[in-house]
Amino acid sequence: MNKTMNILGVSAYFHDSAACLIRDGEIVAAAQEEAFSRRKHDQSFPAQAAQWCLQSADIDWADIDWFAYYELPLLKMRRVLASAAASGEQDQIRDTELWAQLNASSRRDVGAMFPPGRRQSRVLAVEHHLSHAASAFFPSPFDEAAVVTIDGVGEYTTTSVSFGKGHTLTPLQRQTFPHSLGLFYSAFTHYCGFRVNSGEYKLMGLAPYGVPRYSTLIEERVIRVSEDGSFRLNMDYFDFLAPSSQRLSTDRLGKLLGRPRRPEGADIDEFYADVAASAQATFEKAVVRIVRHARSLTGARNLCLAGGGALNCVANSKIQAESSFEGIWVQPAASDAGGALGAASYVWHQHLSNPRRPEGKDAMHGSLLGPSFDNGSIRNYLDSIGAHYSQVDHEKLTRTAAELLAAGKIVAWFQGRLEFGPRALGSRSILGDPRSPGLQRHLNLAVKNRESFRPFAPAVPLEEAKDYFESPTESPYMLFVAPVRKNLRVPTSSTHSGMRPEERVGQVRSTLPAITHVDNSARLQTVDRTTHPLFWNLLHAFGSITGTPVLVNTSFNVRGEPIVCTPEDAVKTFLRTEIDYLCMGDMILDRRKQSAVKITIPPVTDLD
Amino acid sequence: MQKAFGAIQRLAARLNASIDAQRQLGKEPVPALSVEWNCEPTWESWTAARQIETVPFARRPIRAVARGPVSTTSYPLT
Numbered sequence: 001m002n003k004t005m006n007i008l009g010v011s012a013y014f015h016d017s018a019a020c021l022i023r024d025g026e027i028v029a030a031a032q033e034e035a036f037s038r039r040k041h042d043q044s045f046p047a048q049a050a051q052w053c054l055q056s057a058d059i060d061w062a063d064i065d066w067f068a069y070y071e072l073p074l075l076k077m078r079r080v081l082a083s084a085a086a087s088g089e090q091d092q093i094r095d096t097e098l099w100a101q102l103n104a105s106s107r108r109d110v111g112a113m114f115p116p117g118r119r120q121s122r123v124l125a126v127e128h129h130l131s132h133a134a135s136a137f138f139p140s141p142f143d144e145a146a147v148v149t150i151d152g153v154g155e156y157t158t159t160s161v162s163f164g165k166g167h168t169l170t171p172l173q174r175q176t177f178p179h180s181l182g183l184f185y186s187a188f189t190h191y192c193g194f195r196v197n198s199g200e201y202k203l204m205g206l207a208p209y210g211v212p213r214y215s216t217l218i219e220e221r222v223i224r225v226s227e228d229g230s231f232r233l234n235m236d237y238f239d240f241l242a243p244s245s246q247r248l249s250t251d252r253l254g255k256l257l258g259r260p261r262r263p264e265g266a267d268i269d270e271f272y273a274d275v276a277a278s279a280q281a282t283f284e285k286a287v288v289r290i291v292r293h294a295r296s297l298t299g300a301r302n303l304c305l306a307g308g309g310a311l312n313c314v315a316n317s318k319i320q321a322e323s324s325f326e327g328i329w330v331q332p333a334a335s336d337a338g339g340a341l342g343a344a345s346y347v348w349h350q351h352l353s354n355p356r357r358p359e360g361k362d363a364m365h366g367s368l369l370g371p372s373f374d375n376g377s378i379r380n381y382l383d384s385i386g387a388h389y390s391q392v393d394h395e396k397l398t399r400t401a402a403e404l405l406a407a408g409k410i411v412a413w414f415q416g417r418l419e420f421g422p423r424a425l426g427s428r429s430i431l432g433d434p435r436s437p438g439l440q441r442h443l444n445l446a447v448k449n450r451e452s453f454r455p456f457a458p459a460v461p462l463e464e465a466k467d468y469f470e471s472p473t474e475s476p477y478m479l480f481v482a483p484v485r486k487n488l489r490v491p492t493s494s495t496h497s498g499m500r501p502e503e504r505v506g507q508v509r510s511t512l513p514a515i516t517h518v519d520n521s522a523r524l525q526t527v528d529r530t531t532h533p534l535f536w537n538l539l540h541a542f543g544s545i546t547g548t549p550v551l552v553n554t555s556f557n558v559r560g561e562p563i564v565c566t567p568e569d570a571v572k573t574f575l576r577t578e579i580d581y582l583c584m585g586d587m588i589l590d591r592r593k594q595s596a597v598k599i600t601i602p603p604v605t606d607l608d
Numbered sequence: 609m610q611k612a613f614g615a616i617q618r619l620a621a622r623l624n625a626s627i628d629a630q631r632q633l634g635k636e637p638v639p640a641l642s643v644e645w646n647c648e649p650t651w652e653s654w655t656a657a658r659q660i661e662t663v664p665f666a667r668r669p670i671r672a673v674a675r676g677p678v679s680t681t682s683y684p685l686t
Contacts (some may be wrong), residue, residue, distance in 0.1 A: 082641050156639050161655060178637045230649035241643070293651070536650040 005352075006063050008050060009344025011070035011131070011336050013196045018337035018420075019050035020369075021057055022344040023192045025354055027139065028054040030420040032337045035565040041198055042562075046340075052371060068347045070339030071128035075155040079177060081242050094477035102537040124351060126343040128154020129307070130162075130171060132334075135342030136306035137164035138349050138356060139363040140329040145302040146294040150287065150309030151335070152182035152197075159290065159307075163298040167349040167356045172297055178241055179233050179287055184223055187238055187248035188279035192272045193262030196248060204312055205454045207280035209501035209518035210273030214257060215281045221256060223282060246593050268453065273501050283309075284318045291323045302327040306342070310334040310479070311422065313523050317481045320473060332367040332477035333421035341420075366531040367477060368427055370418025373567055378585040381567045384576055388593040390397065391586050394534065400543035401583050403432050405551065408579040410447060412556050414570045419563070423478045424555035425525060426459060426535035428563045428570075430579060431544075432514060432552040434458055439514035439552060441505055446578040450559040453501040455523065458515035459553040461539050463528040468550055474526050481521045484510045489520060514552050525553055574602050 009020040012033075020030035029052070034040055036048035054060060126134065136441050147162040147169065158180035163170045175181075189203045225231045235241065237253040247261075254260040262272050269353040289301055302324040310316065311334050318392045320328055331338050348354050375391070382389050392400060413429045424430075430447060432439045434456075444452045457478050458468070463474040469482035489510045501518075510516040517523075529536045543549025556570065557563045560575060564570045567584060574582040575594060582589040639652065 079641070157654070161651075162654075171654040173651040175649075176652060177641065178643060179649070224645075224649055226649045228651065230651045232647070232649040233646065234645045235643045236645070 004063075005065045005348075006059060007066040007068055007344045007347050008053065008064050009070065009340040009342070009347075010046055010050060011339035011343070013043055013073075014046045014336055015043050015335040016335050017043050017046045017049070018333070018340040019053050020341040020344050020420075021053040022341075023057060023082055025348050027341065027345075027363060027365065027369060029056040030333070030341055031371065031418065031565075032335075032420070032562070033561040035370060035418060036180075038562060038569070040562045042594075052523045056371070065122065066344075066347045066352075067123045068340075068343035069123065069125040070131040070336070070343040072125050072155050076128070076320050079153075079156050083177070093202065098311040098518040118589055120560070124343070124347050126346045127157070128161040128339065129157040129174065130169070131339040131342035132306040132331075133160060133162045133164075133169055133171070133304075133342070134346040134350070135331045135333070135338040136310075136329070137162070137169055138167075138303075138345035138366040139331070139341070140164075140304045141358050141360050141362045142302040142304065142327060142362055143356070144300055144539075145327075145329075146300040147304045147327075148254035148291055148294050148307075149286075149305070149307040150181050150521070151307035152186060152289070153177045153180050156496070159309075160183060161290070161294045161297055163300065164304065167354060168303045169346070169350055175230060178235060178238070179231060181231065181283060182307065183238065183240055183248060184233060185279060185309070185312075187240070187253070187285050188275065190248045191253055191257075191261050191278055193264050193266060193268070195264070200308070201311065202451065202454065203276050204280060204314055205517075206268065206273055206276040206501060207314070208517055208521070209453065209504060210270065210275070210277030212277040212281035213274050214278035215285075217256065218278055218282050219285075222253070223286075225282070225286045225289060227289065229286060229288075229293040231286055250286070263594055264470050267500065268451075268502065269500050280312075280314065283312065284315045285316050287312075288318055288322045291319050291325070295323060295325060299314060300441045301325065302329070304329050304331070306331040306334045306338055308335040313479050314521075316479055317473075320480065323511065328557045329362060330477065330479040332364060332419075332423065332479065334479075335422065337421065364420075366528075367420050367425060368417040368532070369418040371565055372417040373585065375585040375587070378567045378587055382584075382587060382589075384569075385571065385599045386596045387571065387589060388596065389587040389589045392588060393586065394537075396536070397583060397588070398538045398541045398585055400429075400588060402545055404581050405431060405542055406545045408433055408436060410443065410578065411516070412570065412574055412579045412582045413535075413538070414556065414564065414582065414584040418565055421477065422555075423457075423525075424553065424563055425477065426527065426538075426553060427458075428556040428565075429553050430556050431459075431538075432456075432554075433470065433546070434512040434514040434550050434552045435546070435548060437506070437508050437513045443514075443552070443554060448554065448557075448559055449577075451502075452505050455517040456515055456552045456554050457523040457525055458512065459527055459535070459539060460550045461536055461543075462528050464539075464543070464549050465524065465526050465587045468548075469524055472524055472526065474528075476528060476531065478523050478525045480524060483520050483545055484512060484522055488512060489516075512548070512550060515550070568599075571597070571599060575599070576601050 007022045018032040031049045033046035033049045034042040129149045133147045138146045144165045147164050149160045156176045157174045159175040161173045189199045194202045222237050239250045240248045310330050411431045414426050419425050474480040515522045527536050539549045555563045
C-alpha cells in the first residue's frame with residue numbers, strides 16, 4: 001500500500017508569513033500567520049498556521065515527509081551584507097546581528113518543529129523566485145506556460161522568466177538586486193505617503209485620479225526600461241541598499257519631481273495623484289515588455305504570474321490587452337505567502353517528479369484553503385458571549401441577506417473556509433449594494449476606517465459578468481479589472497482641475513456607482529457556481545430582488561487589521577464598526593440587538 | 609552585550625564560511641551587486657542550481673497552540 005505523502009511549505013521572516021500543506025499533490029490547507037496572530041502582515045515563523053494545517057488534515061509533525069522552505073536564508077543573508085557594504089552604512093554590525101539572528105531563527109524554528117525521532121526529516125529550501133514561479137505554474141490550469149515573477153527582492157533575483165511544461169519548471173532569465181520593479185513601485189508608494197509592503201494597492205487605487213505627466217521624466221532619470229523589458233534603476237533616487245533604511249526613496253527624488261515626500265496621513269492633492277499615475281504607467285510599460293520578452297523566449301501561448309507585482313490587477317489587465325498570450329493565470333496569493341505553496345508544490349512536482357494533470361481548472365479550490373467553523377462551534381461561541389441571533393437554513397439565509405442588502409444595509413458575510421491571499425472572495429467579506437451612490441464613502445469612512453478615495457470591488461456571477469462589464473475575463477481572484485459597460489455609465493463633468501481625489505469620490509459615474517472607479521473600471525470578481533455555491537446563490541438572490549446580481553465585496557476587516565479568521569474575530573469587528581448585520585454560518589446577527597454581549601474589543605492602534 | 613556581539617559575529621562568520629563552501633560546490637550563484645546607471649539594462653541567465661538540502665537541528669516538538677473559545681473546532685476539508 002502506498003503511504004500518503006505530506007509536504008509542509010513555509011514562508012517567513014519578511015512579510016506575510018504562511019504555511020501550506022500538500023498531501024499527495026493536492027493543496028489541502030494554506031493560511032497566513034496573521035490570521036492567527038492578528039498582526040497584519042505578520043512576518044514571524046508561522047507556527048500557528050503550520051499547526052493548523054496539520055490539525056486540518058488530522059496529522060502530526062511525525063507525518064510530515066518533506067519540509068519546504070521558500071527561500072535560501074544563507075544566500076539572502078549574503079545579499080543583505082553585500083548590500084550594507086555597498087551602501088557604506090556605518091552600522092553594519094546591527095545588520096549582521098539582525099540577519100545572523102534571522103538565519104539562526106529559521107534553522108531553530110524549522111528544526112524545533114520536528115519531534116526528536118524524526119531528526120532526518122527532509123528539508124528542501126527553494127530559491128525565492130523559484131517558489132513564486134512554482135506557485136504560479138504548478139496549480140495553474142495550463143500544461144505549458146511562460147512564467148514571470150516580479151517582486152521586491154528574494155535572495156538576489158527581483159524579476160524572473162521561467163518555462164513551465166508538465167511537471168517541470170525551467171528557470172531562464174532574471175533581473176537582480178538592486179534593480180527591482182517591485183522596489184521601484186514601493187519607493188513611489190513611500191514617496192506618496194503610504195506604507196511599504198501594504199500601501200502598494202493604495203498607490204494603484206490613487207493612480208486613476210491623476211495624469212501620468214511625470215512618466216517621461218521618470219523613465220529618463222529614474223528607471224531605464226529596454227525594449228526587451230530588462231531595466232535598471234538609478235540608485236541616486238533610491239535608498240534601499242542599506243538594510244536598516246526606513247525609507248526607499250532619497251530626497252533627490254523629491255527634488256526631481258518638485259515636491260518632497262507626502263507625510264503619511266496628509267491630504268492627497270493632484271500632484272501626488274499624478275505621481276501615482278506616472279509610476280503606475282511606467283510599471284505597466286515595463287511588465288508588458290517583460291511578458292512579451294517571456295513569450296518570445298519560451299514560445300508559450302499561456303502566461304503564469306506571481307510575486308507581489310502580480311497583485312497589480314491594472315497591470316495584469318494591461319498585459320491581457322497588450323500581449324498575445326491566449327491564457328493568463330495569476331496565483332491569488334501572489335506575494336510571499338504564496339511562496340509557502342510554491343515551495344511545497346516544487347518539492348512534489350519538480351523534486352519528486354510527480355506528474356501534473358491540469359484539466360482546464362486551476363488546483364487552488366477557489367483559494368478557499370483556510371480555517372472554517374461549523375454551525376455548532378459558531379453557536380457555542382455566540383452563546384458564550386451572550387449574543388442575540390437567529391438561526392435559519394441556507395435558503396432563508398441567502399434570501400434574508402439579499403433583502404437586507406437590497407434595503408441598503410451593510411452585511412458581513414462569514415462562511416466556509418478563510419481565503420488564502422490578500423483578497424476576500426466571499427468567505428470573509430463585507431457586502432453592500434453597488435447601486436448606492438453614498439456607499440463607497442460610507443464603507444471607507446464608517447466601516448473600514450480607510451482613505452475615502454479607495455475603490456471597492458464588485459462580485460458578479462461568472463455567467464452574468466458580460467452584462468455589466470466590457471469584455472470581462474474570468475477573474476475569480478479579483479486580479480483583473482474591466483470597464484463598466486458604456487450603457488450603464490452616466491455623464492460626469494470632465495473638468496477635474498483643482499479637485500482633490502477625495503472630492504471626486506462622490507461623483508456618480510454609472511448605475512453601479514459604488515464599484516465604478518474614477519476611470520470607469522472595476523476590480524472584478526467573477527463567481528463560479530461550482531467553486532463558491534453559497535456566494536453565487538446570494539448574488540442571484542440579490543439579483544432576483546433588484547434586477548442586478550452584483551454586490552460590493554470588500555474584505556471583512558478594518559484598516560490595520562488582518563481579515564477576520566474566527567467567529568470571535570468576526571464579532572469584534574462587527575461590533576466596532578457600522579456593519580448592520582452579520583451572517584455567520586446559518587446565524588444572523590442584528591447589530592442593534594447586541595447590547596448584552598460580553599466581549600472586550602481592543603482599539604485598532606496601527607493604521608497601515 | 610560585547611559577549612553577545614561576539615557570538616553573533618562568530619555565527620555570521622560561520623554562515624559566510626558555509627556560503628563560501630556552497631559556492632565552491634557550485635550550488636549557489638552569487639551575482640555581483642552593480643549600481644552602475646550608465647549601462648544598458650540586460651537580462652542575466654538564470655540556469656544555476658536552485659536548491660539546497662539540509663537536515664534540521666531537531667530539538668523538541670513545537671507546542672500546540674490553543675487559541676480562543678473556538679479553537680477545538682474541527683476544520684472540515686470541504
